[in-house]
Amino acid sequence: MGHWLELFVHWASGLGLNYGFLLDAFQRGTLGQGALTTLLLCAFTIVGSLLAGVALAAMLTSGNPWLAKPARVFIEVTRNTPTLVQLYCAFLVLNMLLTQAVGAANPLTPFAWVVIVISLHKGAFHAEALRAGIEAVPGVTLEAASSLAFSKRQLLWNVQLPLALRFALPSLINNLIDLVKMTAVASAIAVGDITYAAIMIWTQSDNVLELMILILGFFGLLSFFVNCVGRLLEARLRMPGYGH
Amino acid sequence: MAIEASGVVMRAWPRRHLGKLFLLIGLGAALLYFALQSPVSKALLQWSPALARGFAQNIVISLVAIAIGSLLGLLVGALALSPLRGLRWPARIWVQCFRNAPWLVLIYFTTYVFPFELRIGGVYFAFPDWLKVTIGLALPASANIAEIFRGAVASIPATQWEAARSLAFTRGQIFRSIILPQCFKRMLPPWMNLYAVITMGTALASLVGVHDVIDTAQIASNTVNKTGFTVVIYLSLLALFFAYCYPISRLTQALERRYAFY
Numbered sequence: 001m002g003h004w005l006e007l008f009v010h011w012a013s014g015l016g017l018n019y020g021f022l023l024d025a026f027q028r029g030t031l032g033q034g035a036l037t038t039l040l041l042c043a044f045t046i047v048g049s050l051l052a053g054v055a056l057a058a059m060l061t062s063g064n065p066w067l068a069k070p071a072r073v074f075i076e077v078t079r080n081t082p083t084l085v086q087l088y089c090a091f092l093v094l095n096m097l098l099t100q101a102v103g104a105a106n107p108l109t110p111f112a113w114v115v116i117v118i119s120l121h122k123g124a125f126h127a128e129a130l131r132a133g134i135e136a137v138p139g140v141t142l143e144a145a146s147s148l149a150f151s152k153r154q155l156l157w158n159v160q161l162p163l164a165l166r167f168a169l170p171s172l173i174n175n176l177i178d179l180v181k182m183t184a185v186a187s188a189i190a191v192g193d194i195t196y197a198a199i200m201i202w203t204q205s206d207n208v209l210e211l212m213i214l215i216l217g218f219f220g221l222l223s224f225f226v227n228c229v230g231r232l233l234e235a236r237l238r239m240p241g242y243g244h
Numbered sequence: 245m246a247i248e249a250s251g252v253v254m255r256a257w258p259r260r261h262l263g264k265l266f267l268l269i270g271l272g273a274a275l276l277y278f279a280l281q282s283p284v285s286k287a288l289l290q291w292s293p294a295l296a297r298g299f300a301q302n303i304v305i306s307l308v309a310i311a312i313g314s315l316l317g318l319l320v321g322a323l324a325l326s327p328l329r330g331l332r333w334p335a336r337i338w339v340q341c342f343r344n345a346p347w348l349v350l351i352y353f354t355t356y357v358f359p360f361e362l363r364i365g366g367v368y369f370a371f372p373d374w375l376k377v378t379i380g381l382a383l384p385a386s387a388n389i390a391e392i393f394r395g396a397v398a399s400i401p402a403t404q405w406e407a408a409r410s411l412a413f414t415r416g417q418i419f420r421s422i423i424l425p426q427c428f429k430r431m432l433p434p435w436m437n438l439y440a441v442i443t444m445g446t447a448l449a450s451l452v453g454v455h456d457v458i459d460t461a462q463i464a465s466n467t468v469n470k471t472g473f474t475v476v477i478y479l480s481l482l483a484l485f486f487a488y489c490y491p492i493s494r495l496t497q498a499l500e501r502r503y504a505f506y
Contacts, residue, residue: 080440080489081482082447085458089478092465096474181346188451195349208356216345216353223344 017210027201034197035218041114041183041193042222046176048119053126053172057164058156060131071127078124083117083185090117091189114186122179129171133164166237173230177223184219194218284472288480291464295477298457299484305378305456306443312382313442314435317389324394335390342387347380347445354380355452374456377449381442392434396427433500440492444485457481 005022012019021027059071078086091113099106108116137160145159165172187196198211279285323335342350354376362369400423408418450458461481465474 076490076493077482077486080444080493081485082444084447084450085478085481085485088458089482093475093478096471100471177344181344184346184348185448187348195346195352199352202356208353212349212353212357215349216341219346219349220344 012210017213018207019210021201021205021207021210027205030197030200031194031214034192034194037111037191038183038186038193038195038218038222041111041118041186041191042180044115045118045122045179045183048115049122049126049175049179050172052119052123053130054161056123056127057130057134060127061134061156061160075124075127078121079128083121083182084188086121087114087117087185087189110189110191111186114183114189114191118179118182118185122175122182125175125178126168126172129168129175130161130164133167134160136167137163166239169230169234169237173227173233176226176230180222180226181219282472284470284476287464287468287470287473288476291460291468291477294460294464295457295480295484298455298460299488301374301454301456302443302446302449303488305374305381305446305449305454306439308375309378309381309385309442309446310439312378313385313438314389316382316386318393320386321390321393321397324390325397339387339390342383343391345384347384348448348451350383351377351380351448351452354383373452374449374454377446377452377454381445385438385442388438389435392431392438393427395434396430397423399430400426429503433496433503436492436496436499440489440496443489443492447485457484 009019009022022031056071056075059067060075062068091110095106095108095113098108134156141159141163142155145155150159183193184195186193187199190196194215198215202208202211320335320338323331324339326332326335355373358371358376358379360371362371404422405418408422413422446456447458449456450462453459458481461477465477468474
């Protein structure tokens, strides 16, 4: 491992790029920890955003205006305001109020706030995709299901959502790739993700370009991975006549 | 058909909800009257010119970014459609690179890698931070516009190409007089959508030290240092961006409905 790193650093310095910090155990550790934090952040927010998306889509298509209207308002506000402002509203306003209310017992860390905010933000986008999918389920399918005495909840869970998932999968994957890129915003409230770790390193040793290439490569790999999983799911879930 | 229907809905809306509308206005006026006497709203009023200046900076960044991004994006999109592989591949790589990079990372990239002044013919030009952020936003915008352009051209039915070719039009003539006029109509909704997204992206400028509306809000909240004021100023940030982006998104939806039949 160390041998390969040295070879790489030597090769890069031939190109005029100074990757010397990779040989420093502390800085390499910081960067590795940051990469791990980003991965954790992605894992939590992907699950959270999908849950939020399903909940919001269920509210939107429930046919009950007391559920659908608030969900619609939430989605419109979320889609038309910057994530950073939402993050500040949550972390600097809600977190402040919470800390004032319960003192040092505040259980929510900056990491938790980023997970909550990005989950809800991307959940709104998922909900729109799922709603379109749910509405694309043919009426005869629903009639057939209700003639088999499916309750409204069973209808949603066993008939509408599985089909809606197939319709919505391409845009869901698109949203998830966007989500992976969006986690970089966590560095704004000092969550130690890979962007934050890189900022810490380049303020000390002035090697912005090298770190940027590294981060871009990291995010590129991550979105490529999500894309591959999406393609795999699309192939696995493929049903003749539903989705593409 | 669709145009008339949406027009009717728009005209009917205020009349149908006249009572609710008046109630809302009355409620708003009453709230405003009571709120104006509190110290929080006085501070907000005092800071609102600075906030407006900050928001103007955001809008300037977004407008310049979409302008540069559109020019660059149309160029790259045109290259991506070229029959020559040597021109097509660089355009593809450009699009893939800048579409898949996080915006924040690109903004950091342009801010820290570009010099703070440029020397052109012995004269030094300042290269301010806001311009670097604008370029950082224009790069992903150009990649997205290139894709929008490519998608619009690809969405024109192949029969039109064939019909034009059978009338002995050259490739350039087909593009100029048949394909492109139809493309611009199709590109308008996604282009506006992208503009709204870029406007929201300008919020990231505060992270690299541009004095935009969020930076101003942070300074204000630290200066006044009151819980109520902090709550109000961050919520007004949300309201400002919403008030600017929501009409654009509604207009985009209306245009999409209108062009959906063509």
